Amino acid sequence: MERIEPLLFKKYPNLKKKVPWIPLLTNVPTPVERLTKLEKYFNLEDGQIYIKRDDKNHQIYGGNKLRKLEFIFGNTIKRKKKKAIVTCGGIGTNHGLACSIICNILNPPLKCDLFLFNQPLTWHVQRSLLLYDYFGAKLHFGKTDVSILIKALFFWIFHRKYDFILPGGSPLIGRGTPLGIVGFIEAILELNEQIKKGQISEPDIIFIAAGTTGTAAGLIAGCKLLGLKTKVYAVAVVKDFIVNSSNLARNASKALKYLHKKDKNFPKLKVTEDDFELIKGYLGSGYGVKTIRGQKAVDTIFELEGKEKGFDLETTYTGKAMAGMFDFLIKEENKNKIILFWNTYNSNDLDNYIKEAQFDYKKLPKKFHKFFEETNFQCWQITNCPDDIKMNCPAYLNHEYRFWRIIECQLDEEKRNEAYEALNKVIKLNDA
Numbered sequence: 001m002e003r004i005e006p007l008l009f010k011k012y013p014n015l016k017k018k019v020p021w022i023p024l025l026t027n028v029p030t031p032v033e034r035l036t037k038l039e040k041y042f043n044l045e046d047g048q049i050y051i052k053r054d055d056k057n058h059q060i061y062g063g064n065k066l067r068k069l070e071f072i073f074g075n076t077i078k079r080k081k082k083k084a085i086v087t088c089g090g091i092g093t094n095h096g097l098a099c100s101i102i103c104n105i106l107n108p109p110l111k112c113d114l115f116l117f118n119q120p121l122t123w124h125v126q127r128s129l130l131l132y133d134y135f136g137a138k139l140h141f142g143k144t145d146v147s148i149l150i151k152a153l154f155f156w157i158f159h160r161k162y163d164f165i166l167p168g169g170s171p172l173i174g175r176g177t178p179l180g181i182v183g184f185i186e187a188i189l190e191l192n193e194q195i196k197k198g199q200i201s202e203p204d205i206i207f208i209a210a211g212t213t214g215t216a217a218g219l220i221a222g223c224k225l226l227g228l229k230t231k232v233y234a235v236a237v238v239k240d241f242i243v244n245s246s247n248l249a250r251n252a253s254k255a256l257k258y259l260h261k262k263d264k265n266f267p268k269l270k271v272t273e274d275d276f277e278l279i280k281g282y283l284g285s286g287y288g289v290k291t292i293r294g295q296k297a298v299d300t301i302f303e304l305e306g307k308e309k310g311f312d313l314e315t316t317y318t319g320k321a322m323a324g325m326f327d328f329l330i331k332e333e334n335k336n337k338i339i340l341f342w343n344t345y346n347s348n349d350l351d352n353y354i355k356e357a358q359f360d361y362k363k364l365p366k367k368f369h370k371f372f373e374e375t376n377f378q379c380w381q382i383t384n385c386p387d388d389i390k391m392n393c394p395a396y397l398n399h400e401y402r403f404w405r406i407i408e409c410q411l412d413e414e415k416r417n418e419a420y421e422a423l424n425k426v427i428k429l430n431d432a
């Protein structure tokens with residue numbers, strides 16, 4: 001059912017005319033589910049662990065991005081009347097994927113240009129590149145995050161019919177719109193309704209991955225607005241320059257200030273560094289790099305809970321945040337807390353789109369071909385899997401399944417062992 005309006009507009013009706021918004025989310029409120037097997041795993045007797053299932057907040061593409069895009073695209077379409085957007089991110093950017101999909105399904109559709117920089121290559125990256133193209137985005141390549149930002153800005157200067165959306169939909173070093181952050185203040189109002197209905201007790205702590213910080217900043221600002229006792233623990237998954245306490249506090253305050261400016265009934269509030277915790281030590285050597293603890297958290301939570309409940313984390317954001325939560329839960333003094341893990345990673349199946357795209361990377365601009373040609377990542381490539389086996393295999397053109405995750409793999413064991421070793425050489429785990 002399409003949402004009529006955000007809870008924020010119900011609570012502060014003056015905001016309705018002043019804050020741009022379009023409905024994009026199709027499945028809200030997202031459920032909060034208790035993770036009882038994880039509670040047992042950590043021997044919690046008095047504590048409770050929940051997950052906020054934002055991973056399924058949209059029928060095609062769930063995750064944290066669409067909550068931001070409802071407000072950002074509201075501005076693009078309703079206020080600025082633009083018919084195209086340009087944005088940037090790593091070659092596996094989820095923000096870029098969300099933008100490509102939304103631009104494609106809007107009526108009328110928007111043009112979408114993505115400027116992408118290098119990040120460690122995984123099958124997630126390969127899949128994302130194929131999906132951007134499948135959903136009609138135009139791709140541009142640059143080597144580093146800084147050079148790609150400059151390229152995108154130049155493009156925008158010469159293409160004024162485009163709206164420029166900052167990476168991750170968050171302000172960058174204090175610059176840019178706080179509208180994406182407002183999407184997560186709205187998310188806390190949604191959580192508060194669930195608390196009132198008794199679906200979850202007021203959490204002591206929310207664990208969240210912090211990249212460009214908009215998501216965490218919105219949750220922090222929302223808790224401040226409602227005076228919740230909940231403390232947001234933001235786990236840093238990008239470099240210090242972007243995720244740091246002052247940036248988080250500034251972004252959260254910026255969104256609150258924006259809303260107060262639009263409606264004087266909205267309280268005047270400021271977030272300080274005491275209002276949240278910034279957790280470091282889970283990034284590894286850089287953005288997108290797989291870490292041992294992150295991978296272990298992904299695998300453990302999938303086995304314990306995700307397999308049954310239908311979600312799977314990844315190693316760039318949610319796996320690192322979960323690793324931070326695991327280390328927190330090991331400590332005796334934390335075993336009586338009510339903890340909410342905010343799942344920001346899509347868990348809808350996108351494989352049909354990949355299948356339709358036929359792994360045909362040659363359709364992408366030439367500069368991206370090397371990400372498919374220089375190293376083999378897909379299990380059917382590294383095993384040289386014969387067509388008759390491959391075509392009937394659930395791992396073929398599938399996002400997460402690889403031969404070691406399916407029982408019915410028809411290849412002989414020797415070949416599988418060889419391939420596993422080969423793969424371990426190309427995907428390096430960081431000791432973090």
Ligand SMILES: Cc1ncc(COP(=O)(O)O)c(C=O)c1O
Binds near residue numbers: 212345
């Ligand atoms: C799956 C996932 N989780 C968390 C984040 C972090 O969100 P933010 O950039 O708002 O900090 C991102 C951002 O791309 C993401 O893709």
